[in-house]
Amino acid sequence: MKFFPYKRRALAAAIILLALFVIRPGASRLKSRIIRSISASVGRAVDIGSVHIRLLPRPGFDLQNLVVYDDVAFGAEPMLRASEVTANLRLTSLVRGRIEIARLELTEPSLNLVHGEAGHWNIEGLLERTARMPLAPTGKAKSEPRLGFPYIEATSGRINFKSGPEKKPYALTNADFSLWQESENTWGVRLKAQPFRTDMNLND
Structure with a gap:
């Protein structure tokens, strides 16, 4: 129970900092800052409607x-599309005056996994980029200069497989x-899904 007042103060401080990001001059560029933050974390160009x-309950x-x-x-074709996304802020990043996303919750996303002509999967670049530009682990406990990779969670999605353009x-x-x-240098993955084919019914 003694931790609750601290948590309330931390939340209040985060809300105030977030408000300053929004109302200060140049706040119209907030969308662009979010796009740049997500793009830098996942290593791909990003767009948001x-x-x-x-x-x-969380800023x-x-x-x-x-x-x-x-x-x-x-x-x-894009790697990922999602019509609705909840993006939670990494609160410690506000202290450094930047916007960093700690968690992305995707609703009904569509993910394309592509096996290219050179024999590599498109997801490899995202996972291997830590060797070129080290990212902080998702659950980093304190603020630091490195970006942290966000925790990405998807529900009711679809994963398509492609071989080149096919x-x-x-x-x-x-x-x-x-x-x-x-x-x-370690990644975590969880997956629960239903196999599907357009040319047959796997439930038969």
Whole structure:
């Protein structure tokens, strides 16, 4: 119980800092700052349709029409689309005067996993980029200069598989999955989904 007053003060301070980001001169660029933050974390170009500020139960943003573009080597189709996303702020980043996303909750996203002509998957670049630009683990406990990789959680999604530009007839539907950086060079993944094929019914 003795921790509750501290948590309330921390939350109040975070709300005040977030408000300063919004009302100070240049706050119209808030959407661009969120886009840059997510893009820097996942290593891909990102776009967002609209942004709505959310203060409770945790300071952050409600995003509409999030698009994560793919490397052009894997085609023109985006890697990820999600019409609704909840983005929670990493509160310690506000102390440094920057916006950093700690958690992305995706509702009914569509994820394309592409096996390119060179024999690599498009997801490899995201996972291996820590060797080129080290990211802090998802659950980093304190503020530091490095960006932290956000905890990504998806519900009721669809995972498509492609070989080059060709979309395969199989997919994973009703997919609930999570991706996070466990430690400096270790990743964590959870996946629960239903296999699906367009040319047959797997329930038969």
